[in-house]
Amino acid sequence: MSSASNNVLSKLLQQTLKGKKQAFGDFYERLMPEIYRYIFYHVNDQQTAEDLTETVFLKAWESLLGNRRAPDNPRAWVYRIAHNLTIDHYRTRKNDAPLDNALHYPAAPQDHPDLTQEQREAQAELHRLLEQLEPQLRQVLVCRFLLGMSHKETAEVLSITPGHVRVLQHRALKRLRALAPNHLFL
Amino acid sequence: MSHHLSTEQILEICLTALENGTSTLEECLARYPQAAPELEPLLRAALALQSLPTPQPSARFQRQSRSRLLAKLPEQEFVTFSGRFRHNMQDSRKASKTNFTLLLRRFNMTWIVILTLVGTLLGGGTVYASQSALPGDPLYTVKMSVEEVRLSLAGPETDVALLQEFAMERLEETETLLQQQRFDDAALALQEFQNTSMALQAALQQQAVPQEQIQQTITAMEMQMNAIAAQLQTMQQTGAEGQEAVAAQTMESLQHALEEQERSMEILHNIMAEVEDGQDMAGAGQQNGQDDQQDMEHNGQMTGTPTPEMDDEDMDDDMMTPTITPTATDGTPTPVPTATYTDDDDDDASYNDGSMGGGEEHSDDDYDDDYNYDDDMDEEHGDMEHNGGAGANGGPNN
Numbered sequence: 001m002s003s004a005s006n007n008v009l010s011k012l013l014q015q016t017l018k019g020k021k022q023a024f025g026d027f028y029e030r031l032m033p034e035i036y037r038y039i040f041y042h043v044n045d046q047q048t049a050e051d052l053t054e055t056v057f058l059k060a061w062e063s064l065l066g067n068r069r070a071p072d073n074p075r076a077w078v079y080r081i082a083h084n085l086t087i088d089h090y091r092t093r094k095n096d097a098p099l100d101n102a103l104h105y106p107a108a109p110q111d112h113p114d115l116t117q118e119q120r121e122a123q124a125e126l127h128r129l130l131e132q133l134e135p136q137l138r139q140v141l142v143c144r145f146l147l148g149m150s151h152k153e154t155a156e157v158l159s160i161t162p163g164h165v166r167v168l169q170h171r172a173l174k175r176l177r178a179l180a181p182n183h184l185f186l
Numbered sequence: 187m188s189h190h191l192s193t194e195q196i197l198e199i200c201l202t203a204l205e206n207g208t209s210t211l212e213e214c215l216a217r218y219p220q221a222a223p224e225l226e227p228l229l230r231a232a233l234a235l236q237s238l239p240t241p242q243p244s245a246r247f248q249r250q251s252r253s254r255l256l257a258k259l260p261e262q263e264f265v266t267f268s269g270r271f272r273h274n275m276q277d278s279r280k281a282s283k284t285n286f287t288l289l290l291r292r293f294n295m296t297w298i299v300i301l302t303l304v305g306t307l308l309g310g311g312t313v314y315a316s317q318s319a320l321p322g323d324p325l326y327t328v329k330m331s332v333e334e335v336r337l338s339l340a341g342p343e344t345d346v347a348l349l350q351e352f353a354m355e356r357l358e359e360t361e362t363l364l365q366q367q368r369f370d371d372a373a374l375a376l377q378e379f380q381n382t383s384m385a386l387q388a389a390l391q392q393q394a395v396p397q398e399q400i401q402q403t404i405t406a407m408e409m410q411m412n413a414i415a416a417q418l419q420t421m422q423q424t425g426a427e428g429q430e431a432v433a434a435q436t437m438e439s440l441q442h443a444l445e446e447q448e449r450s451m452e453i454l455h456n457i458m459a460e461v462e463d464g465q466d467m468a469g470a471g472q473q474n475g476q477d478d479q480q481d482m483e484h485n486g487q488m489t490g491t492p493t494p495e496m497d498d499e500d501m502d503d504d505m506m507t508p509t510i511t512p513t514a515t516d517g518t519p520t521p522v523p524t525a526t527y528t529d530d531d532d533d534d535a536s537y538n539d540g541s542m543g544g545g546e547e548h549s550d551d552d553y554d555d556d557y558n559y560d561d562d563m564d565e566e567h568g569d570m571e572h573n574g575g576a577g578a579n580g581g582p583n584n
Binding site: 007008011015020021022023024025028029032033036037040041046049050053054057058061062122123126127130141144145146148166167169170173174176177180 | 377
């Protein structure tokens, strides 16, 4: 996973606690892309993902100043805030979220110019399936396969053990496979 | 072999092998033939997930969200060195007829003195050893505490000299850290330099310091900054080994920080020019300083000299405007005048050109925050950073 090291992030938070707001800006810039991706994979809407990303860091700021100390693992800490926020969002929006959200999935054609229309549709379908999973199973798949986190990192984000991550990962892939039509993963 | 392993374990082994590139899917399946029927669809699902494109926020979000977020953050009463320093300076001005606040200033720092004395008794060597510590080193906090103690014990007349020393120390630390390729720590050192530089600006405005002394400070700092700039340039040309993308990003932020410091130098130059003017005027306009100050702000021109009797709030504005580091302790948003300690329109214009790229219009919202110049500069910086890449990476824009 390409990301800022916890060491640097901790230093930036300590600077923030000393009153340097710009240090929090730097902290934000380092983590924003991956937190945005994490949230996007859950909400599947650019505008919502952007709004929630900002909210995550507002909450992080409040929490940081409330506790007056930097967390031991800043990345996992921010991910946990994002995790809780997306769960809340999922709960509140579950009933009115359109099922054809996957149509908005950005296939990023400039990143993958060689993809056929068929492949793009397969990706959109996969994303839709992901949305149908229980939140915790989806979290594990997002962390492990879409964000490329290790078991340990995933465990920290989800506040579970690495062993539990392995169990959930297996279960989530099975569920995804059961939901998917046969052609999707061939 | 597969008899002893659960599907979960085999899945894990195969996923790791695929991630590391040590096995292909087919090789994995061949290795565990009995588990293969169950394993294959799971592995294919995992591979399909990995092949999903990476979503990107909109280019606009990438460019503006940082400054928008910083503007949204609720203000907080921070206890900072520079904030405290500034507060004390204001306190001193308010009660300039007595020495009471100076006494108070000493008490404010009493706890640090006590801690350091205890530390010295327990191991005087620690304080000594900390003198060569760099940002990121365990002993660096000791070094900073010692500096704070020195500053608290010094009288106002020696503040300037001490702050000059500390500012130079920060620049030297930056240079050393760059040599050691500790880029993030170097960026922190530059940030500390900015804080010290701001305190120095405040002290210079407060104290009657001979022009030669300011000139010496500026020259020394500029030489050091040129050395850092040259070092950065060499590193970019030769390419820091093994640093690659992270280094490139850090390098950019270092460059950005360095540009901020150059603006600080401009401010110091302006202060020096004012000292010169002030000496020429020999105290003329002492009574009218405050009114002049306000008029000049309204006109966008400053041709006079700020006086020590200046209103506190005005002083606040002037000290805050050019700085990169937020240290507001009163929590009240301060509208920033477009003209600060500049001698004429030219200076004002050049500051705007440098920081905003000229021609850029700002809504009132831009001035909601104490540090909107920073925000604007960030945006500008962001523009420069993202203009090239936005088109190529702005995947989900549509």
